[in-house]
Amino acid sequence: xxxxxxxxxxxxxxxxxxxxxxxxxxxxxxxxxxxxxxxxxxxxxxxxxxxxxxxxxxxxxxxxxxxxxxxxxxxxxxxxxxxxxxxxxxxxxxxxxxxxxxxxxxxxxxxxxxxxxxxxxxxxxxxxxxxxxxxxxxxxxxxxxxxxxxxxxxxxxxxxxxxxxxxxxxxxxxxxxxxxxxxxxxxxxxxxxxxxxxxxxxxxxxxxxxxxxxxxxxxxxxxxxxxxxxxxxxxxxxxxxxxx
Numbered sequence: 001x002x003x004x005x006x007x008x009x010x011x012x013x014x015x016x017x018x019x020x021x022x023x024x025x026x027x028x029x030x031x032x033x034x035x036x037x038x039x040x041x042x043x044x045x046x047x048x049x050x051x052x053x054x055x056x057x058x059x060x061x062x063x064x065x066x067x068x069x070x071x072x073x074x075x076x077x078x079x080x081x082x083x084x085x086x087x088x089x090x091x092x093x094x095x096x097x098x099x100x101x102x103x104x105x106x107x108x109x110x111x112x113x114x115x116x117x118x119x120x121x122x123x124x125x126x127x128x129x130x131x132x133x134x135x136x137x138x139x140x141x142x143x144x145x146x147x148x149x150x151x152x153x154x155x156x157x158x159x160x161x162x163x164x165x166x167x168x169x170x171x172x173x174x175x176x177x178x179x180x181x182x183x184x185x186x187x188x189x190x191x192x193x194x195x196x197x198x199x200x201x202x203x204x205x206x207x208x209x210x211x212x213x214x215x216x217x218x219x220x221x222x223x224x225x226x227x228x229x230x231x232x233x234x235x236x237x238x239x240x241x242x243x244x
Contacts, residue, residue, distance in 0.1 A: 007042055008049035014040065015050060019059055020073055030060055030068040048206065056233055089183060092213075096167035098137055101146065103161050105131040108152070119149060119214055119225050120184065128155045131195055134228065137164070143234045144208075145196035149225040154178075157224075168224055169215070181218040187211050187237070192229050202231040209235060 015036075018024050031039060036047045051068065054060045057075035062068045109115075109129050116123040130148040135141060148168065150157055153176075160171045172178040190210030192202055202208065209230040215223045 007046045008053075011036075011040055011042055011046055011050035012053045015054060016059070016075075019054075019070055022073070024070050026070050026073055028070055030070060032067065052206070052232065089180070092183060093167070093169060096169060099134050099143070100137055100165060101130070101132040101134055101148065101161050101168075103130055103132050103158065106158060118186075118212060119222060120216075121222050127151060128158065130158060130161070132161075141234065142231065144228045144230040145192060145202075146229070147195070147227040149227070151222060154224065172223055178217060178223055180215050180223060182216045182220075184214040184216070185211060190229060196229060206232075208232065209237070211237070
């Protein structure tokens, strides 16, 4: 007896066949998520997973405001847009020199116990949170939605994050005399939060590579933190360890 494919796998194969046959030709728009649900009698989750796989195969691209467009009639090899190797603090500093933050919004927040624990500060602490997209310097590609946290005394950093700006680390050092001494990094699989808007090929509720980085001075005081939601297929994290 033949085992039935999961619905997302069936839809992925069906859409792949439709693209290869020319039903959805190169340069044309794929039906909307709602339309695909109606046409194929599947759930939104099934459509999202199937189209994610099509995007991963290089068959479609999703652009905010323009819908989903077919860009190839057969799967192509797709490499991550950006690969970063983090083996030291110097590697992390080098990474920030290759990206820039585009500030989309800001707000002061008071941390609840759960949020405070993630950032290694007491509950009730107030921080400035910036909603940003992180773009590559080389071509402007958005690789993540990033929430940046700053203590109120460093809120002026926000005004420096325009154009081809220095890294947050550089601004903290040049404007406030603060030096990053230690970084805590946590990597998890997370869903893109509702506050993420304007992302290409990724929307709230989709899975992303979540990396939380918290930066401290030599006294263990929080200087800044970044909560990053990396777009699938646009970022790859590489680490190498050697025996001393």
